[in-house]
Amino acid sequence: MKYRILLLVAAVSLIAAACGGDSDPTTTTAAPGDGGTSAAPGEVIDIDFWVAFSDEARLGFAEDRAAEFNTKHPEYNIEVTSFASYNDAFDAAVLAVDSGEPPGIIHFFEAATRQALDAVGADGNPIFKSVTEAIAGRSEILGEPVVLDSVVSAARDYYTVDGSFYSMPWNTSTTVMFNNMDMLKAAGVNEPPETWGDVEDACEAIMGMADAPSGCITWPNHSWFVEQSLGQQGELLGNADNGRSGRATEVYLESDGMLNYVGWWKELADNGYYTYTGLQRDWDGTSNAYIAEEVAMLIYSSSDTTFFDENTTFDNQASFMPRNEDVAYVGNLIGGATLWMLDGMDTATQDGALAFMNFFSNPANAAAWHQLTGYVPITQDAVDLLQGEGWYDESPNSKVASDQLAAAENTPASLGALLGNFVGIRDVITIAIEDILVNDLDVATRMAQANEEANKSLSEYEQLYGG
Numbered sequence: 213m214k215y216r217i218l219l220l221v222a223a224v225s226l227i228a229a230a231c232g233g234d235s236d237p238t239t240t241t242a243a244p245g246d247g248g249t250s251a252a253p254g255e256v257i258d259i260d261f262w263v264a265f266s267d268e269a270r271l272g273f274a275e276d277r278a279a280e281f282n283t284k285h286p287e288y289n290i291e292v293t294s295f296a297s298y299n300d301a302f303d304a305a306v307l308a309v310d311s312g313e314p315p316g317i318i319h320f321f322e323a324a325t326r327q328a329l330d331a332v333g334a335d336g337n338p339i340f341k342s343v344t345e346a347i348a349g350r351s352e353i354l355g356e357p358v359v360l361d362s363v364v365s366a367a368r369d370y371y372t373v374d375g376s377f378y379s380m381p382w383n384t385s386t387t388v389m390f391n392n393m394d395m396l397k398a399a400g401v402n403e404p405p406e407t408w409g410d411v412e413d414a415c416e417a418i419m420g421m422a423d424a425p426s427g428c429i430t431w432p433n434h435s436w437f438v439e440q441s442l443g444q445q446g447e448l449l450g451n452a453d454n455g456r457s458g459r460a461t462e463v464y465l466e467s468d469g470m471l472n473y474v475g476w477w478k479e480l481a482d483n484g485y486y487t488y489t490g491l492q493r494d495w496d497g498t499s500n501a502y503i504a505e506e507v508a509m510l511i512y513s514s515s516d517t518t519f520f521d522e523n524t525t526f527d528n529q530a531s532f533m534p535r536n537e538d539v540a541y542v543g544n545l546i547g548g549a550t551l552w553m554l555d556g557m558d559t560a561t562q563d564g565a566l567a568f569m570n571f572f573s574n575p576a577n578a579a580a581w582h583q584l585t586g587y588v589p590i591t592q593d594a595v596d597l598l599q600g601e602g603w604y605d606e607s608p609n610s611k612v613a614s615d616q617l618a619a620a621e622n623t624p625a626s627l628g629a630l631l632g633n634f635v636g637i638r639d640v641i642t643i644a645i646e647d648i649l650v651n652d653l654d655v656a657t658r659m660a661q662a663n664e665e666a667n668k669s670l671s672e673y674e675q676l677y678g679g
Contacts, residue, residue: 257561258289259568260315264301264549266294270383273584277577281568285354288564298324298549299635306331309339314554316565319382321549322370323634326455328552329378330632330677341555344376346566354567359574362591366546366617369627373456379550380569383587385515386544386613387431387440389534393527395425395508404509404531408476411509411534415485418508427487429480430498431511433645435638436547438473443626444535445469446542450670455630459678463629463637463670465644465663466656472536475655478648488649492642513547514613517586521609530609532616543620545628548587579603588614632673640666 261278265271271294278290295301298321308314318340320328331339344360351358360377367381391404399417415428431437442449447469450460464470480486487507489497495513502510503523511533512520520528535541551572553565571577578594581587583603589595595614598604604611620626631637644662647653 256287256289257564258291259317259561259565260291260293261317261551261568262293262295262301262305262315262319264295264298264319264321266296269584273581277572278568281571284571285564285567288568290564290568302327309333309554314339316554316557316561317569318552318554319549320379320552322547322628323631323638325371325373325379325550326630326632326634329373338555340378340552341557341562342376342378343380343553343566343569344378346553346562353563353570356567356571357574359570359578359591359593362593364588364590364592364595364614364617365622366588366620367548367590369622370546371550373630379552380573381550381590382548382573383515383581383585384546384548384590385513385587386546386617387437387511387533388514388517388612388616389531390502390510390512390520391529391531392502392505392508392524393529395505395526399508404529405534406532407537408534409537412480412483412485414508415480415483419485425506425508427501427507428485429509429511430487430489430501430507432494432498433488433491433642433649434493434495435641437511438470438641438645439628440533440544441473441536442467442469443543443545443620443628444533444541445472445539446623446625448625449629450631453624454627456624456627459674460629460631461670461674461678463631463663463666465641465659465666469536469539470659471655472538474645474648474659476536477645478655481649482652490650492646515548515585515587517609517613518584518607519586521607528609530612532612532619541619542623543626544616545620545626546617582610583607586610586613588617631670632677633669636669637666640669 263271263274265274275292278292281290282288295304301319302324305314305318328340333339347353347358347360363381367384371377371379371381389404395418396414399414399421401414401417405411405414411429418424418428439449447467448454449463451462452458452460454460477486481488487501491497498510499512499516501507505526517530533544551569557565573590575591575593575597578590579597582589582594582598589598640662644658648655648658
């Protein structure tokens with residue numbers, strides 16, 4: 213309920229206001245609603261950019277790109293502020309707009325899309341502006357080419373709502389499996405498992421070895437993996453085509469796809485194949501178990517592909533996320549985040565923000581971001597650049613996520629859901645799965661309880677924002 217309450221505060225008191233600045237006479241700030249204002253000669257326009265990364269590599273990338281843009285466009289000063297998580301950035305953004313000092317550009321994860329679209333000021337107008345509307349058909353802004361038309365289809369389709377890009381895609385991932393091929397081959401398994409049955413067979417062989425690891429496979433207990441499996445199986449998480457043909461007013465946590473996946477997960481745990489670290493959303497614990505060779509396989513975000521390539525001492529091979537062989541494969545969906553732009557900025561400030569967002573994901577920068585992390589290259593131009601440079605020949609694991617997303621059908625199931633209070637609903641699912649794994653609860657019974665709780669949460673949200 214945390215996000216519903218925060219957005220209620222936002223709806224009552226948030227005011228679309230200036231981009232944060234200080235009282236330095238050499239700077240200007242964005243005046244809301246002043247569509248014709250431009251910077252006076254010699255003045256610098258400050259634009260705050262809030263990033264939900266705090267690690268040196270990813271935050272450093274954002275800071276370096278901001279510095280490059282500022283040098284190229286000395287009339288602007290993009291100032292990067294770091295937050296430890298998407299949740300922290302989201303919470304801080306609500307408070308900042310409330311106080312009248314919001315950032316011009318905010319980094320939100322995909323689960324916040326519905327909330328961001330619904331956030332309005334005291335005047336009832338949206339807090340954020342569609343970047344499609346702001347670009348207004350231009351092919352370049354302040355000399356920076358517009359990259360929206362080149363955004364890869366998986367991200368383009370997820371973030372297009374009512375025919376408009378509301379935010380600018382940046383870091384996009386999907387779930388892939390990392391395989392310790394040394395261990396798999398020692399057990400007589402020569403290829404990464406493709407299906408649930410393949411995983412079970414591989415785990416039986418691995419755990420039967422004399423020097424078997426403590427477990428066979430792991431992944432974080434996070435609802436995102438459930439959502440991925442629903443997409444694979446062609447199942448919807450919410451009604452109204454996953455919230456894409458209208459507002460979702462109901463979620464389906466008792467669907468066949470849901471029960472199939474959670475039941476398989478529990479069976480792996482019951483057989484001693486799946487290692488649960490005992491913590492929800494334990495990204496570090498699961499990745500550490502894989503690196504330490506405590507498990508042979510790790511289902512994880514593709515965003516850390518480079519990390520695993522650089523930090524494993526064994527033959528690390530990426531593959532598609534294993535699927536349910538009993539149903540036709542539909543497709544995996546994306547994770548990650550986009551950049552949202554504040555509404556109400558003056559023309560000069562808005563153009564500076566737009567120019568920076570397009571510069572940030574130009575082919576060279578998008579390619580470099582992919583190589584640094586493992587997030588998919590966000591534009592086709594970046595993919596072409598990497599292909600031409602021979603990057604995928606050098607680093608075949610880096611292509612797996614893009615190939616998996618390209619293999620998906622364009623359906624509401626494989627696009628993923630747009631839900632009100634999605635973060636809270638994810639927590640309901642995650643807690644239910646922990647109960648099932650730790651307390652040996654019946655899958656159908658516990659997911660029925662979760663379904664009731666999640667739908668209550670969504671109903672309360674829709675009463676506020678559903679119109």
